[in-house]
Amino acid sequence: MDVIALSAWDLSIAAALVCALSLLSLFLSLGLEWKILIFSCRMTAQLLFIGIVLRYLFASGSLPIVLLMATVMLFAAGREVLARQNLRLKGITGYAIGTGAMFVSSFSVSLIALVVIIGVDPWYTPQYAIPLLGMLLGNTMTGVSLALDRLTDQFYKERGVVEQRLLLGQTWQEASSDIRKECMRTGMIPIINSMAAAGLVSLPGMMTGQILGGTPPMEAVKYQILIIFLIAAGTGFGVISAIWMSGHYLFDNRHRLCLERLSGSRLRKR
Amino acid sequence: MAQPSLSIFPPQNKSCRLCVEDLRFLACGPYTFFLQKGECLGLSGKSGIGKTQMLRAITDLIPHTGKVLLDGVSSTAFPAPLWRSMVTMVPAESFWWYDIVGDHFSAEFGADSLQDKLAAVGFKEDVLNWQISRLSTGEKQRLALIRGLCNTPSVLLLDEPCSALDGYHTTLTEGLILNYLQHNNASVLWVSHDHEQLQRVADRELCVEKTGLIEKTVERRPVSVEE
Numbered sequence: 496m497d498v499i500a501l502s503a504w505d506l507s508i509a510a511a512l513v514c515a516l517s518l519l520s521l522f523l524s525l526g527l528e529w530k531i532l533i534f535s536c537r538m539t540a541q542l543l544f545i546g547i548v549l550r551y552l553f554a555s556g557s558l559p560i561v562l563l564m565a566t567v568m569l570f571a572a573g574r575e576v577l578a579r580q581n582l583r584l585k586g587i588t589g590y591a592i593g594t595g596a597m598f599v600s601s602f603s604v605s606l607i608a609l610v611v612i613i614g615v616d617p618w619y620t621p622q623y624a625i626p627l628l629g630m631l632l633g634n635t636m637t638g639v640s641l642a643l644d645r646l647t648d649q650f651y652k653e654r655g656v657v658e659q660r661l662l663l664g665q666t667w668q669e670a671s672s673d674i675r676k677e678c679m680r681t682g683m684i685p686i687i688n689s690m691a692a693a694g695l696v697s698l699p700g701m702m703t704g705q706i707l708g709g710t711p712p713m714e715a716v717k718y719q720i721l722i723i724f725l726i727a728a729g730t731g732f733g734v735i736s737a738i739w740m741s742g743h744y745l746f747d748n749r750h751r752l753c754l755e756r757l758s759g760s761r762l763r764k765r
Numbered sequence: 766m767a768q769p770s771l772s773i774f775p776p777q778n779k780s781c782r783l784c785v786e787d788l789r790f791l792a793c794g795p796y797t798f799f800l801q802k803g804e805c806l807g808l809s810g811k812s813g814i815g816k817t818q819m820l821r822a823i824t825d826l827i828p829h830t831g832k833v834l835l836d837g838v839s840s841t842a843f844p845a846p847l848w849r850s851m852v853t854m855v856p857a858e859s860f861w862w863y864d865i866v867g868d869h870f871s872a873e874f875g876a877d878s879l880q881d882k883l884a885a886v887g888f889k890e891d892v893l894n895w896q897i898s899r900l901s902t903g904e905k906q907r908l909a910l911i912r913g914l915c916n917t918p919s920v921l922l923l924d925e926p927c928s929a930l931d932g933y934h935t936t937l938t939e940g941l942i943l944n945y946l947q948h949n950n951a952s953v954l955w956v957s958h959d960h961e962q963l964q965r966v967a968d969r970e971l972c973v974e975k976t977g978l979i980e981k982t983v984e985r986r987p988v989s990v991e992e
Contacts, residue, residue, distance in 0.1 A: 655858070655860040656860045656861075656862045658826060658860075659856070659859065659860035659861075659862075660862070661826060661845075661846075661849065662824060662826065662849055662853065662854050662855075662856065662913075663849070663850070663853070663912065663913070663915075663916070664846045664847065664849045664850030664853070664916050665846060666846045673862065747828075748845075749825055749845040750844075750845040750846055750849075751825070751826055751827065751828070751845070
């Protein structure tokens with residue numbers, strides 16, 4: 496069975512729904528109307544662009560181009576992580592921590608999946624590598640940005656407690672252990688929740704896509720299970736390493752809390 | 766050595782417990798002074814002059830330059846947590862992170878000794894089971910002091926330890942601190958705006974200025990204690 500091709504007309508009907516939502520937002524003065532429109536347009540442009548890129552990528556299938564693509568995706572995800580935080584870790588390190596955490600987790604998990612599990616030949620076959628990495632990066636990004644946002648927020652709000660614990664002779668690891676654990680949980684809860692709901696409440700996007708594309712349901716399900724495992728592992732490792740690295744960054748070698756290494760809109764008002 | 770304020774500079778003998786040399790932090794300093802064993806040194810000075818920050822610098826919680834020596838050994842020779850448990854600061858505002866008072870006290874600290882100290886500042890035994898949310902500011906202040914003593918520090922840095930206490934509990938708390946000093950041969954750096962209090966407890970008093978210290982003569986007035 497072939498996929499029914501969508502025409503521009505079909506898409507514009509769906510777009511009309513978003514426009515209606517935007518109007519409703521204006522009506523309810525939610526202040527989201529422009530955001531909805533702008534990000535819809537942005538999403539459309541990004542996806543159309545990636546469609547063209549993927550067509551070229553699949554046709555060429557060479558390793559350097561796949562790696563280039565993967566790098567671009569990684570840096571875009573790193574930017575996105577930073578943009579979602581109220582209080583950011585300052586400077587290049589802030590960017591490097593989010594990006595580094597996603598690199599470690601997403602890339603290694605993708606590599607394992609491609610080489611060991613799926614065993615596709617060659618391992619960088621873009622039809623497998625790019626969507627897989629994309630799904631992993633997307634989910635890891637959500638986890639890491641949630642966890643980091645919570646971490647910086649908590650250190651800022653709870654600095655009195657953290658410093659009090661330091662004053663009593665605790666190491667920075669002890670003084671921040673509660674906050675760091677809580678943030679790791681915050682980062683991992685979404686994927687755990689989505690595991691609970693998978694199949695019962697929601698049919699995951701990739702599986703839906705495969706079924707629409709004509710793959711037998713059982714094959715689609717197996718792939719989906721694999722992907723969810725990978726995402727859970729990738730998100731978990733990513734969150735833990737991001738929190739671990741930012742802990743090191745926010746304390747110096749004399750176990751002092753260095754809040755001047757944070758920047759953000761909320762700090763400027765003080 | 767013919768400086769006018771000779772006693773600000775460390776004496777060349779073993780009784781010097783804490784030596785602060787050329788301490789600078791933020792835009793303050795340099796400060797140079799020493800604390801002898803068993804000595805209580807009062808620190809006064811205008812609000813916002815940096816007294817609290819000075820204590821934070823001495824306990825190594827904020828970046829600073831200059832030297833702080835404990836019994837002749839530099840703070841940098843110790844891991845920071847160990848340094849802070851030997852040169853312990855008790856801030857004016859205390860923070861608590863568990864629900865129950867007792868969870869904040871380290872278990873290694875002898876239960877008897879802890880109970881004695883709690884009783885000395887007017888607490889009953891069951892205070893360790895109290896909810897933090899139930900405590901008044903003054904109760905928190907007294908408990909925070911005792912929590913600070915749990916590491917049996919050699920030097921105590923007290924930031925207005927009685928600011929939230931009534932007269933009765935102030936007397937008890939002063940008694941506890943001076944008693945701790947005697948029994949552990951420890952030293953105290955006591956920041957207070959209450960001149961009368963420093964007259965009562967301190968052996969010497971220094972006034973903190975932006976760029977240095979001014980020694981004040983402490984007149985022992987036993988009359989004021991009786992009042």
